[in-house]
Amino acid sequence: MNHLARLTIAFLLLTLSVFAGEPKTIRILTIGNSFSANATKYLKDLAKAGGHTLIHNSLVIGGSSFQVHADKTKAEGKARLYSNGKDLVSNLTVDRWDYVTIQQASIKSHDYGTYQPHAGFLRDLIVKHAPQAKLLIHQTWAYRVDDPRFAVKEPKPGEPKTQEEMYRGLAAAYDRLAAEFGTKIIPVGDAMFNADTDTKWGFKPDPKPFDAKAAKQPDLPIQTHSLHVGWRWAKSKDGKKTTLGMDGHHANLAGEYLGACVWYEVLFGDSPVGLAFIPKGLNAEFARFLQETAHQAVVARSGGDSKLQRLEKPVLR
Numbered sequence: 629m630n631h632l633a634r635l636t637i638a639f640l641l642l643t644l645s646v647f648a649g650e651p652k653t654i655r656i657l658t659i660g661n662s663f664s665a666n667a668t669k670y671l672k673d674l675a676k677a678g679g680h681t682l683i684h685n686s687l688v689i690g691g692s693s694f695q696v697h698a699d700k701t702k703a704e705g706k707a708r709l710y711s712n713g714k715d716l717v718s719n720l721t722v723d724r725w726d727y728v729t730i731q732q733a734s735i736k737s738h739d740y741g742t743y744q745p746h747a748g749f750l751r752d753l754i755v756k757h758a759p760q761a762k763l764l765i766h767q768t769w770a771y772r773v774d775d776p777r778f779a780v781k782e783p784k785p786g787e788p789k790t791q792e793e794m795y796r797g798l799a800a801a802y803d804r805l806a807a808e809f810g811t812k813i814i815p816v817g818d819a820m821f822n823a824d825t826d827t828k829w830g831f832k833p834d835p836k837p838f839d840a841k842a843a844k845q846p847d848l849p850i851q852t853h854s855l856h857v858g859w860r861w862a863k864s865k866d867g868k869k870t871t872l873g874m875d876g877h878h879a880n881l882a883g884e885y886l887g888a889c890v891w892y893e894v895l896f897g898d899s900p901v902g903l904a905f906i907p908k909g910l911n912a913e914f915a916r917f918l919q920e921t922a923h924q925a926v927v928a929r930s931g932g933d934s935k936l937q938r939l940e941k942p943v944l945r
Contacts, residue, residue, distance in 0.1 A: 653681040654895050656727045657719060657761070659750065661692045663734055663768045666879040667816050667887030670907060674892040677905035682895075685712075687719060693733035694746035701753065720757040727895065728754045729814065731766035734877060737817075738788050738797030740804055751809055763811045764894065767802045769820035769883075770795035772856040774833045775876025795821045812929070814894045816887045819925035820855055820879075823886060829853050829917045843872055853914065855883035881910055882918060889922030899923045 654675070658664045665688050675682040687710050689696055700708060701716045708715040714722065730750050736742040754763055771777055773791040780787070788794035798817055806813050824830050834849035838859070851858045857875035864871070879887060885907055889900040901923050906915040 651679045652896055655683040655723055655725045656895065657685045657725045658729045659687045659697055660731045660766060661688055661733060662690055662878060664688065664731055664766055666884050667766065668891055669884045670888035671891050673905045674888050674900060674903055677903045678896060678898050680896050685719060691733060693736055694730065694743060694750060698746040698749045716753065717757050720754060725758050725761040727764050728758055728761045729764045729766045731768055734768045737768050738794055738801060739786060740801040743801060743805055747805055763809060764814055765802055765806050765811060766814045767817040768798065769817040770798065772854065772858060772876035776874060814891055815925045815929050816890045819886055819890050819922050820883065822925060823918065823921045824855060829914065831855065840872055845870060854880060855886060856880060881907055882914065885910060885915065886918040886922055889919050890925060893923060893926040
């Protein structure tokens with residue numbers, strides 16, 4: 629190998645190391661519910677694809693709010709314990725977490741009045757028992773545009789009437805909390821709304837009326853590019869009955885991937901654009917759009933940090 633060839637290879641290796649970033653090991657504790665589980669489902673896969681290591685402890689209580697987690701810490705006996713057999717303080721001290729995340733229950737996310745004093749109580753507990761950890765706020769997302777929540781003819785005062793109204797409300801509430809705490813947001817809600825309203829890739833309800841009462845398995849409306857579970861046929865717990873249901877709240881495969889891409893960039897400081905990992909069943913072109921949307925949401929929150937924008941071209945790794 630001649631001198632020029634060696635220089636060329638050295639330059640290429642240096643370029644790849646700059647684009648890919650240095651390998652990192654991140655330790656994170658998430659305090660949330662099914663939405664935090666949704667958004668981090670593929671996070672370890674993305675971390676591995678980016679050459680990083682993720683150590684993740686997840687504290688999940690279905691449908692839980694800030695208050696539920698705060699009250700659990702104040703309870704006695706087994707009521708204090710999470711599914712791993714430890715209370716919150718024990719979970720905070722069991723490892724030297726780099727980050728600890730909190731979030732509000734999605735149904736209450738638009739109403740800042742439900743955030744405090746419970747979020748502050750959790751923040752103080754984290755600062756006391758995991759002082760080395762950075763607190764991050766996981767911004768949850770608005771429900772699908774055709775979710776039954778938005779079909780109520782006379783909603784309660786303050787209840788969002790549309791997906792956009794729910795998003796604007798939750799974004800303002802999370803921003804207020806982040807400003808109060810002086811911490812950063814993991815902008816999954818921003819990314820979900822931007823993807824949902826994209827002119828090309830955004831979800832659009834089936835223009836044909838769908839009569840759920842008259843539908844027979846496997847009838848479903850068109851749900852192309854949905855980021856939420858939506859309409860689905862599911863078996864009962866005993867497996868004896870299959871029923872049609874609508875879940876416009878939780879993320880589906882695409883939504884989970886988008887959420888994980890946002891978390892990946894916030895935690896590792898690396899753009900997900902060009903990462904080789906794509907979950908089985910997700911269209912590659914759509915996945916690329918989701919990667920880019922996640923990146924843009926994080927960059928918007930960072931004020932355009934050049935480090936976060938350095939992957940202008942795809943680098944598969």
